[in-house]
Amino acid sequence: MLHTSRPSGRRLRAGLLAAASAALIAAALPAPAPLGIGDPLYPELGNPGYDVLSYDIGLTYGGSNTKPLSAVTVIDARATEALDRVNLDFTHGKVASVEVNGARAEFATTGEDLVVTPADPLPAGSILRITVHHTSDPGGSQAGGWVKTGDGLVMANQADAAHRVFPCNDHPSDKAFFTFRVTAPKGVTAVANGLPQGRWTHGEQVTSTYRTMHPMATELAQVSLGRSVVLRRTGPHGLPVRDVVPAADRTTLEPWLKKTPGQLAWMESKVGRYPFETYGVLIADMDTGFELETQTLSLFERSLFTQPGYPQWYVDSIMVHELSHHWFGDSVSPHAWSDLWLNEGHATWYEALYAEEQAKQSMERRMRNAYTYSDGWRAAGGPPATPRRAAPGQQIGIFRPVVYDGSALVLYALRQEIGRSAFEQLERAWVSEYRDSSASTADFTALASRVSGRDLSGFFRAWLYAKKTPPMPGHKDWRSDPVKAPRAG
Incomplete structure (x- = not known):
């Protein structure tokens, strides 16, 4: 029987009043425009006026890696100033509706921003919940965000592509807790950052929920969808380690996967206890040309492990590179993208140190080679702490040699300058003092001076x-x- 209902007169009048109020507010404001926090490399990335506390992201995957996913993103945030509007970074998806604190809100898209006008202005210090019903589109170019694999999808959001997947404040200086609720057909394995919180079957679909126990930058978000198997083992101190690999490659990849607990122990011997609730390796059948330190679940190309020609020590060291990012880049995130040298310089440092200690690949020889190229790298990409912007349409263009070996060279020079003992103390202090937060180049240089007992401002200014x-x-x-x-x- 068809049943219809009509709202009461009181509810109808209240709704009309709210709509009229929102329309009057919107009419009094200037036209929606993209905002940013003025990052030197991505000036329109991030948004002022609020601090995100958590994301709850619901995704429904139909089994095709070319069709849009239906999605609901719920953002809990605190207003840091009075707001008539809230800008979110979002593109490559269609928005159906937006609510702020349970009330329908006006919205518009401009540039790569979703501009939300709530029914009532938001006072400074207030808590707000923004609910966006939208799609998440993996189609188009592979410029970041969703990446198609041989059997599904993974995320690669670095540096500025998380907002191609979900509405967010897409800058590493605003870290938040994440919950993912991923619905997919039976037979598709859905895995995300953090720990599993439950799995429910309804008809031919399965919903899997994951939650992070530590705040995370948007660029480190990960959801994997594919014909994968999840392999579990134990790391140091009982740390749960889970690897997500193509089911057909389980046996082939096991010799590499079983190395992770030992690599975790090695990193802990250098800089202290692993900073998150779980770790693992996500191996996908994709062709991106890079690996990525998505938090608690590092993303690797399948070919790194299956293509002949890579020396064993080289593959091992790349695994350690991504693992070390969980201290340098994930737990301690860059305050601005010009602080990228702290991420990649440190990851390259521990990659090289592991190769030296485990495979007798000389660190000094590698650093001398880097020194030979260093002036050329600086000329091409800028000095380590003031890298040049990427060319239009080349979002990952900031990942140049100067922020890898060119920045590891800075750390080598620092160890030469202050001595091994002070350097190792600094490394441990850095990941301890700034754990679960973002930090800047100025923070690192100040800490180095404090730990070494010397004014190192001149040293860092030059290097x-x-x-x-x-x-x-x-x-x-x-x-x-x-x-x-x-x-x-």
Whole structure:
């Protein structure tokens, strides 16, 4: 029987009044426009006026990696100033409706922003809940966000692509807790950051829920959908380790996967206890040209482990590179993207140190080679702490050699300058003092001066900001030859 209901006169009048109020507010405001927090490399990324506390992201996957997913994103935030509007970063999806604190809100899209006008202004200090009903589209170019795999989808959001998947404040300085509720057909394995919170079957679909126990930057979000198997083992101190790999490759990949607990123990011996609730390796059949330190579940290309020609020590060291990011880049996130050298310089440092200690690949030889190229890298991409912006349409163009080996070279020079003991103390202090937060280059240099008992401002000014590479402490004979440096993107 068809049943219809009509709202009471009181409810109808209240709804009309709210709609009229929202319309009057919207009419009094200037036209919606993209905002940003003025990041030196991505000036329109992030949004002022609020601090996100948590995301609850519901995704429904139909089994096709080309069709949009239906989605609901719920954002809990605190207003840090009085707001008539709230800007969210979002693109590559269609918005059906928006609510703020349970009331329908006006919205508009402009540039890569979703601009929300609530029915009533939001006072500073107030808590707000924004609910966005939208789609999440994996179609189009593979410029980040959803990445198609041989059997599904994964996320690769670094540096500025999380808002291609879900509405957010897409900047690492605003970290938050995440909950993922992923619905997929039976036979599709859905895995996300954090720990599983439950799994429910309803008809031919399964909903899996995951939650992070530590705050996370949007660029580190991960949801994997595919014909995968989840393999479980135990790391140091009983840490749960779960790997997500193509089911057909389970046996082939096991010799690599079983190394993770030992690599975790090695990293803990250098910088202290692993900072999150779980770890694991996500291996996907994709062709991106990079690996990615998505929080608690590092993303790797299948070919890294199956393609012949890579030396064993090299693959091992790349695994450690992504693992070490969980201290440097994930737990301690960059305050601005120009602080990227702290992420990649440290990950490259521990990659090289692991190769030296486990496979006798000389750190000094690698650093001398980097010194030879350093002036050329600085000329092509800028100094380590002031990298040049990426070219339009090339979001990952900031990931140049100068922020990898060129920045590990800065750390090598620092160890030469202050000594091994002080350097190792600094590394442990850095990941301890700034755990679960974001930190800047200025924070690192100040901590280095405090730990070493010396004013290192001149040292860092030369090594991080100069166009030319300073002389290497203890190796005055090293020379940098910009002519020899390979081209950097």
